[in-house]
Amino acid sequence: MTNSKETIFDKILAGTIPCHRVYEDAEVLAFLDVNPISFGHTLVIPKQRAAFLHELSEESAAAIGRVLPRICRAVMQATGAKAYNVLQNNGASAHQAVFHVHFHVIPRLADSGLGIDWTPTVLAPEIAAELVEKIRASLAER
Numbered sequence: 510m511t512n513s514k515e516t517i518f519d520k521i522l523a524g525t526i527p528c529h530r531v532y533e534d535a536e537v538l539a540f541l542d543v544n545p546i547s548f549g550h551t552l553v554i555p556k557q558r559a560a561f562l563h564e565l566s567e568e569s570a571a572a573i574g575r576v577l578p579r580i581c582r583a584v585m586q587a588t589g590a591k592a593y594n595v596l597q598n599n600g601a602s603a604h605q606a607v608f609h610v611h612f613h614v615i616p617r618l619a620d621s622g623l624g625i626d627w628t629p630t631v632l633a634p635e636i637a638a639e640l641v642e643k644i645r646a647s648l649a650e651r
Contacts, residue, residue: 516609537576539576555573559610
């Protein structure tokens with residue numbers, strides 16, 4: 510793990526800091542964010558300690574993948590939201606503040622929710638072809 514410092518999520522998992530648990534199983538914990546962007550903002554974390562998504566075991570990643578849609582449906586139903594964002598950041602420059610993998614489920618309600626300012630660029634076909642080959646080669650190594 511890149512960051513070996515104890516995080517607030519380690520303390521929540523250990524039970525030394527309370528949280529508003531909405532879901533828990535052997536691999537995953539979901540709880541309300543104490544500083545929500547919108548009503549119902551929920552965090553979904555693996556119990557495996559890993560700072561970044563690429564450091565998670567396949568088992569922990571699969572457990573998150575199984576639970577995340579269920580949490581999204583429950584949050585939408587509970588809040589009445591018709592739209593939501595799922596956000597996951599990796600690294601300080603990508604706005605990660607807690608270095609334990611976590612997913613934000615953020616309902617979009619009227620004027621609350623996640624605002625995203627996205628500036629798209631153009632991907633040239635020759636650059637895309639080169640990048641595809643590099644990614645495929647990396648995948649083949651694993």
